[in-house]
Each structure stands twice: as structure tokens, then as C-alpha cells.
Amino acid sequence: MYEFSSSVNSVHSEDIKLLMKLSSGKSMISFAGGMPNNDLFPVKEIDEIYNSLPEGIKKLCFQYGPTSGYPPLVRSLQAYLKDKGLPVDTNKILISTGSLQAISIITQEFVNRGDLILTENPCFVGALSIFETYEAEIHGIQIDKDGIDIEALKQKIASLEKIPKLLYITPNFHNPAGIIYTPERKKALLEVLSNSGIILIEDDAYSDLYFREDEKYLTKPLKSYGVNDVEIVYTGSFSKILGPGFRLGYMLASEEIFEKAENIKQALDACTSNFMQILANEFLVQDKLYPYLGFLRQEYEERKNILQISLKKYMPKEITWHEPKGGFYVWLRLPEHINSTEIFRESVKKGVVFVTGRTFDPESIKDDRLRLSFSNMPKDTIEKGVKILAEVIKTVFDNTKINS
């Protein structure tokens, strides 16, 4: 669709492209990439799995599979999601080519041009790109350290002439804000959505990456709260717990939503790679996931700790943030009069990149924040990167003071 081109040539996809380009630069210290570090992937485990596959299964890797997913992986996922308290008996799983495809499928299923979609502000930029692609009218709702702003959400819904088709949220270790919803906030959100006709997309890509066991309970998905008067599509991904290169995600949805989604997927790519699904299934079946997650949590927490200490040590007092309890991101707040794009321009020159705040604003305006990702950072580079960034920020502060 031609109309489409204008919408995707938006700041969102442009920023993504710019950042992909920049953060791929060898010389750059990059807080930009929201991906695992290459050195953290379970290469050894997948080697063992691949080389121990029976001949018959190995041949299956090369073949088409059912559109809804490789049945043994669907069963393994049922067990994995059941452990999270999710209703795997009354809902159905659709394996997708990355969780981004799951979000894309749900959008194609329910959203026509001009329909309304509610998101958090800030919001995962990949989701924003999808919603723009389907030419939805996007309304962002502000969030605080405990989750989406319930009053702002109520007012927004009341102010709209149409009922929004979807509300998209990432409640656990939010991208980019790094926060996790409190149980109270999750309950309050479910109450607002009760019988509203708004479908909730709960994107839960990060919930396994909590840092402290005694805070694990915070990651309980909204879809596991046993509420029957809210339609929730739960999406998950192997990108953060195995590797983005597998392009493996999934949705858990009601049978009715699943059936249309399966038809849409059939027309998008017929099925997801059996090869990748079989390796992922063995990863689960051979109990390699939970030990690996233990390793990942420790690695990411160490990076977070180094980042936290460095930020405290170098950042001017005007810069504030919430220390994350898990996930990949720290979301720095700047004073109102400074914008992160301005800082970005300077820090690139000094060899440090991050993602600007406006990238995550549905309207691409609000720019008083910046996202630092620690997931892809070598531990010994974090402090150096923060030091440089802090100096850049101070310089920008001074210049603005002089100019004002």
C-alpha cells in the first residue's frame, strides 16, 4: 500500500535504522542494542543438542511443519507457560517467527486503517512500527515506576469517540522504561479493561530475566490472574532466553483468536522454521533452559550493578532513574529543558550511542529521556561508556546554561 510508505518512513523506523547502523560500528560503545551479548548465547548447549538429534528428527528440521507450530514444541511450551500460571488448557499456542510476528498477526487480525490502538508512552518501538504499518491511530498513555497511569488511561478511553481495538503493554521489565508493574497496578489495569471490548496484548519477552528470586512473584503475567472479562493475548519470545537469531516467539490466545491468527500466519510465512523449533524444543525438553536462565540472570545483574554504580559515580545530580529489578534497560530522565537527541548528537562524536527518548514516544516528540541497554555491553566497557556519556551531558548542560 502506498499510503503505508509514508507512515513507516517515520522517525521510529528511521531511528531504528540509524541505530542499527551506528551500533554495528566496531569502534562505538553501544548502549543502544536491546539484544543479548554474543558471548552469552548457549552455543555449547545447542551444539550438544544438534549433534545428538536422531537422524529422523534431523530430517524433520528440513521439512515444512504445521502452521501453528511443531507439535512437540507446542507441548513443551504448554508446560513452560503452565509454570507461569497461564491458562494453557483453555487457550491455544501459536508459534510465530519471533514475537514481533505474533504482534503483527494480532494487529492484522483486528485492526483496520484508522482504528485506535492504545500503548504505553514510552512504548517498544518495534510494536509502534507494526501499528503504523497497519495505519492505526496510536494513543500513548504515560507510565510511572509502578506501571501504566490508571487515571490517564481512564480519561483517554473516556475521551475517545471509538472503542480502541487493542491496548499493548510490556508489564515485566519494560522496554524502554525498565520498570515492572506492581501487582496492584496489574489488578487495577484489569479492572479498567473489564468488559471494555479492548483486547489486551501482554508482551512478556523479559519476565524470566528478574534479578532476585524474592522478586520473581512480581513477574506474574496479567493473563494468569484468572480474569474472564478481559480478552488477553499473551506473547512471548525465545529472543531473550535463547537468541534472537532463532526468530522464535509465540502467542497464547483464546481459540477464536487463535484460529484467525493461524490463517493469517499461513499467508505470512506458512510456518516457522522447523529447524529452529526442534532445537528450541530440545533445549526445553533436555532441561537446559532453567540452568541457562540462572546463568543469564547473574550475567545481566552484574552488568546492571556495574551500570548502576557507574551512573551514581559519574552522572550529574539532575539525571535521575529507577534501578531495574530485571531485564535489559535503564531509562534516564533528563531535566525538562534538555532533550536526548541533542545529547545523542554529541555522544556519537565521542563514540557512545544509546536510544533517544522520542524514539519510544508514539508521537515522536517527548525527548526528555534516554535508554541505556546493558544487555549487550562487555562488563569492562560499561564504566568507560558512562563516564564519556556523563561528560557529554555535563557539556550540554553548561552550553544550555550559557545560552539561556
Next chain:
Amino acid sequence: MYEFSSSVNSVHSEDIKLLMKLSSGKSMISFAGGMPNNDLFPVKEIDEIYNSLPEGIKKLCFQYGPTSGYPPLVRSLQAYLKDKGLPVDTNKILISTGSLQAISIITQEFVNRGDLILTENPCFVGALSIFETYEAEIHGIQIDKDGIDIEALKQKIASLEKIPKLLYITPNFHNPAGIIYTPERKKALLEVLSNSGIILIEDDAYSDLYFREDEKYLTKPLKSYGVNDVEIVYTGSFSKILGPGFRLGYMLASEEIFEKAENIKQALDACTSNFMQILANEFLVQDKLYPYLGFLRQEYEERKNILQISLKKYMPKEITWHEPKGGFYVWLRLPEHINSTEIFRESVKKGVVFVTGRTFDPESIKDDRLRLSFSNMPKDTIEKGVKILAEVIKTVFDNTKINS
């Protein structure tokens, strides 16, 4: 989109589902599946490749890659496509998650609800499902043993009130018709499309699977004819030359079309699996493709020969077909008064399945043909399957005679 659901719950996707179900049945003799036989996959070659990957490259398998594709694979494909005479210097390659995704992307790029799309009749059912998904108005053009019917195409274009957005064809070893366009027919088609504003999608999934070297020249792609006044999007797949389980395809298109396509793909699945792209690239770089293709051609030709001999031996004289010069399919013609769905109902009971003619008719009506796929058949089962099918057909003939 709700409107959408009705269109995909069409006979096409329903038939696909039914057939996937049936042809997966262990006890069935299946001429239905348009996929390679599990025993033909290059498992040994991929084992060697995987286990010889340098650590650094192996880690890349797990990581995100550029939306347009893993750069080394793009370069390898350029060389591979250049050998086919394709304009890789003036056009750009986009790696897709199966060639089906490439067709889906082009449709999303150019087609809005109600736009016109021309296809061959019969037409690859996967493409029909996509075009229905985007709610296009599909017009099928009859084909004969030499390709699309040029006169019928001219008349159709003249009779339409709008200029069609796309013409979709599979000129080399057509699915389902098994034919290959003559060079004269390819030239004539390009003349009709000259400056027509209709974009040609040339789906070339099968061209490497010719049976005789002295007929290889017939597979020359239309996009390699050096015509500048027809916009051609060329699509290819690794499904037939490596394995569908890789979900690897690609398009070769003008820069303008490529750029929008890249944006659309970003919102569909961000990128195609690096893991699969890296293995496929090594398959090309290590010169494993051409030897493997030699093996495949021989295997498929043997199956075709057994099928051809069996058909001559058992089929009643009323059944006619063209012996294929390559690819996967034989397209049987039935007498006008018999329809293949009727035969299908009976043959299923006897344990033999195939794909009915109407499945490939954009209007799901024309049913005087049936598709036999020999690609997935064990050689020692083909004759038995044909014998049973021939008996079923004779019985249906006799019953219709009695009833008439």
C-alpha cells in the same frame, strides 16, 4: 481485520488444511504434498557445515541480523542469480522468511482492498491465499502447455475497468500444471506487459529442477530478458533446493520496490533467522549446492519416470497429461463430466490422496484436473498409488455412465 476472516476461510486455506492433515497420515499414499521427500535433504552436508563453523560465526547464528538479510548470503545469492542472467547489479535482494513471505510483502506493498490481481488459472494455492488475505479481486487467466494464454490475458486486461496491480506467474515447472513456458511465450508475455503499469511477480521456486541439461535453457527467467519497460519482481526459494524447514526465500526487485519492502519486512518479523541464513550461505560458498542439485534432479527424474510409466500403464485413455520437463508435478486432465473432488472422496477411502483441481482455481470452481506430486513419493510406492488411483477413477467413470 474481521472482513479478512471470511476470505481466508475459503476453499483454498480449507483445502490446504485438509490436505496437510491427510498427507501427514502415516497410512496414506500421498501424491498431495508439494515438498521434497525427507530422505532427500542434505543432512550430511549441513552437519559438516554446522560443525565446521568458526566460533565467532556460530555466535552470529544466535543474533539479530539486518532486515534485508545476512550480508554474506546476499553476496552469495548475487553470484548465484547472476549465473541465471539476472540483473543483480541494478536490482536489490531482500532475504525473506520463505518465498511466500516475499510474495506477501509485495502484495502488502502494492495492493489495497478491492485492487485487481491477475494470476494464472490454475495458480499456486499459497499465492491465492495471500491475495485473498489482502482482499484483492483475483482474475485467473487460463494457461496451456506453453504458458499463459496471451489472447485471454489481452482480453482480460482490456475488459477490466482498473489496471491490475500485479500479475503473478510461476513460469518454470508450474505449480500445479507442471509445464514450463516456451521462450516465445515468455517474450510474448513481456510484450503484453510492456508499459502496462502491471507489476509482474515471477515466482521461480523450481527452475533448478530441470531434468535434461539440453532443456536447461528453457528455465531462463523473464527478468533476465533485459526488458526495461516491465517492472518485474523475481522471487526464489531455498525450500526446493535445501529444505522448506529453513524458511528461506528472497526477492530481486528494483531499489524503489526493495526499500518499501524492507520497511514492511521490518514490521513482519524484523529479520529472517541468521542461523538459517548462515547455514545456507555456507552451502553456497562451499560449493555444495550444484552437486546437491545434480543429485536432486536425478532423484526427481527417476520418480517422474516411474510415475509416467505407471500412468501410461494404468490410467484409462480418457485421462490425459503433459509429461513434465522438471519440477514436482503432473497435472491430470479428466473428462469434462468428471470432477476431481468426487474422485478425491473415493480415493481417500482407498488410502490415496492428491490435490483437487479446484484448489488451484482462483474461483474454486474448475475441477476437471488433479495434481499428482511425485517429489515426496518413495519410488517403490508410486506404481501402487497410481494403480489404486486408476481403479478409483475407473469406478467413478462407470458410476457416472450408469447414472447418466
